[in-house]
Amino acid sequence: MGYSAADGDEARELARASFSDREQKNLPLAYKVGVPPKKKLLSEFTERVKETLFADDPLYAYKNQPRSVQFLLGIQSFFPILSWGRDYSLKKFKGDLIAGFTIASLCIPQDIGYSKLANLDPQYGLYSSFVPPLVYAAMGSSRDIAIGPVAVVSLLLGTLLQNEFDPKTEKEEYLRLAFTATFFAGITQAALGLLRLGFLIDFLSHAAIVGFMAGTAITIGLQQLKGFLGIQNFTKNSDIISVMKSVWGSVNHGWNWQTIVIATVFLVFLLLTKYIGKKRRSLFWVPAIAPLISVILSTLFVYITRVDKHGVQIVREIKKGINPSSVHQLYFTGSNLSKGIRIGVVSGMIALTEAVAIGRTFADMKDYQLDGNKEMVALGTMNIVGSMASCYVATGSFSRSAVNNMAGCQTAVSNVVMSVIVLLTLELITPLFKYTPNAILSSIIINAVIGLIDFDAAILIWKTDKLDFIACMGAFFGVVFASVEIGLLIAVSISFAKILLQVTRPRTALLGNLPTSSIYRNIQQYPEASKVPGVIIVRVDSAVYFSNSNYVKERILRWLRDEEEELKEKNLPRIEYLIVEMSPVTDIDTSGIHAFEELYKNTKKKNIQLLLANPGPVVMEKLEASLFTELIGHEKIFLSVGEAVMSCAPKASEAA
Incomplete structure (x- = not known):
């Protein structure tokens, strides 16, 4: 890579050859860069x-x-159900029925456990798997999403709510704020969909989500040590330091060995069934029904042995009956209204991010269309309705959706089947959960959140983009060592910082000519590419706006200075032409045009001609409207770098 008069002459000859071919075929010798018609x-x-x-x-x-x-x-x-419902058949119902039963067996024990993460009584988890899935079945466009409470949102909601009210001493206020937050989570989600602003959730990068989910999984797992070890007095903080202090501080007087045995045995059982399900996909139902089997067996064990009298904590009571109305419990006035809005917006956005990601994953897998904005309206509506029926924030669950898919679901009717089974559970079975040990719920949650830690994704992020990895680790450590909301704040902040960095500091490249061709490429990517004597070719790889226009101008001038110094040291011909390749420049604003005017003035002082190559229609329209084309001259704007180089041939060859 370097200057070579021979290579430069060869590049110009190839450019001339392409023009000779045009002449022999009676084609125009050169095309001018077109200016699109002006629009009103x-x-x-x-x-x-x-x-x-x-x-x-x-x-x-x-x-x-x-x-x-x-x-x-x-x-x-x-209401997409009006569209796909016309083609619904008994064959499809068979698949939905099996899938609905399967995810119901998974959701019932999970819901009881997740409600504890949100510091709510167990029945509220079941309520949230009854009403919201019915609404989603009518309005959702995903065939595979299984709706209900999820671990991440439950923990986030519980953490934010307990910062405002104590869930034990201020239970009524806490519950009302939970319903209010759910209402405004739904309002946020529906508004984003109706206003077509779904693209806003994409500002939380994939890397940040990976780190946030992994950190939340660790935090949830640590929180379950209370039930796993049988500790009664446990810290309210979620950071790892506070949790470990609480755990080790209660070793001598707080741990219960019977609880530990129950929790360990069933956790091993759950992990074993998960391993079997991964090894043989046809046995997907084994890990799906394992949590319910664990609840049944552990409940029978406690009932028969009465180890609850020896320190083993049990659920004690799950309120029987379907969802009571909670319309009158929502806060619409006073200081608690603003608290509900703030908590609702945060939890709603996280719930939305998870649901849309799950929906897109399965839509791509099954090759069908998923409208993100309509999904948001559906998710928002179900949470608005749910908040009025004693539900807290529900969304798509990845583990249940995966089971739903593997069980052969055909439509959202699988959610209806699941909802009906939850209804029967609330009406008939809840008293049987009285002796269910809290330890088994902790084991179920630990088993569920392990899947949120994606080592392969983290390794791939490290290999692909180090800045993305910083975002991933920042979110992870923020959640683990501070709190869920701090981790979320770090994730959002780093994602925005990356966007700002890419916008304000776009890439530029120095181009050279590939041997025996008229192609010009980045000399760092193609070391064999040679520079053309007397010509410097720079490519700008971004739109040029007020945020980066000055940087683009200064970066091009720095390329120019560096090349001039190198030429001076080697006693080679000076630079006479600066060609800016503009095909990647998708747009430009007035600040960008002003920067190019300054660039033109700088090069003119140095007796260097500024040439532009291949500006797009939007850019060309604005250059024409601002009279920049008259300033530089229409003859200095070319269709390609090759044509621009050929126009430099007479003087460049003399310099060579």
């Missing part, structure tokens, strides 16, 4: 809004249809 302000604004907010809306494909058809399609867009 209103039409341009309307087009941009449609493309930004409604690009994925299928209703636009039917805009010329009769109003009755448009109305029907509009109703179907909010």
Whole structure:
């Protein structure tokens, strides 16, 4: 890689050859860079809004249809069940029935455990797997998502709520705030969908989510040591230091050996069934029903042996009956309203992120379309309705959705089947859970959250992007050593910091000519590419806005200075042309144009000609409107780097 007069001459000859071919074929010798026709302000604004907010809306494909058809399609867009329900069959119901029974056997013990993470009585977890799935079945567009409480959101909600009210001494206020937060979580989710703002959740990067989920899994696991070891007095803090102090501080007087034996035996059983399910996919039902079997066996064991009289903590009571109304318990006035909004927005966004990620995963797997904005409306509506029926924030569960998929679900009817079984459980079976040991619930939760720690994803992030890995680890350590909300704040902050860094410091590259071709590529990626004598070619790999325009200008001038110093040391011809390759520049604003004007003035002082290669239609339109094309000259704007280099041939060859 370096300067070579021979290589430069060869590049120019190849450029000339392409023009000779055109001449022999009676084609124009060169094309000028086109300027798109000017658009009216209103039409341009309307087009941009449609493309930004409604690009994925299928209703636009039917805009010329009769109003009755448009109305029907509009109703179907909010209630997809009206569309796929027409083709529903007994064969599909068979698959949904099996899947519904399978995920119900998994969700019932999980719901009881997850409600404890949210510092709520066990029945509230079951309530949240009864009403929300019914609403989602009518409004959701995913065939595979299983709806209900999840560990991450339960812990987050419980942590945020207990910062406001004590769940034991202020139980009524705590419960009301939980319902209020759920209501505003639903409002947030539905509003994002209706306003077509679903892209906002993409600002939380995949790497940050991986770290946040892993950190939350560790935190949830540590929280379960209370039930696993039989400790009665346990810290309210969730960070690892506080938890370990609480655990080791109660070794001599707080641990219960009978509880530890029960928890260990069933945790080993659950992990073994999970291993069997991974080894043989046809046995997916084994780990799915293992939690319910564990609850049944452990409950029978406690009832027969009455070890609850020897320090083994039990559930004691789950309120019987279906969801009572909680409309009158929501806060709509006073200081608690703002608390409910704040907690609801945070928990709603996290719940939304998890559900959309799960939905997209299975939609890609089964090759069907998932409308993210409609999913948000469905999830939001189910949480709004749920908040009025004694439910707390529900969303898509990855473990249950995976089981739902493997069990052969065909539609969202599997959620309906699960909901009906939960209904029967609330009406008939809840008294039987009286002797269920808390230890088994801790084992079930530990077994469930282990899957949230994705080592392979973390390793891949490390290999792929070190900055992404910092975001991943920042979120992880924030959750583990501080709190769930601090970890979330770190995850969001690092994600935004990365965006700002990429926007304000875009990449630029120095281009050279590949031997025996008229192709120009990054000389760092292609060491064999040679620089053209007397010419420096720089590519800008980003849109140029007010946030990075000054940096782009200074970076190009720095390339120019470095090249001039290198030429001076080697006594080679000076730079006479600066070519800026603009094909990656998708847009430019007034600050960007001003930066190019400053660049033009700087190069003119040094007696260096500024040439532009392949600006896109949006960029060219703005350069023309700002009269920059007149400043630089239309003849200095080329279709390709090759044509720009050829225009430098006469003077460059003299310099060589």
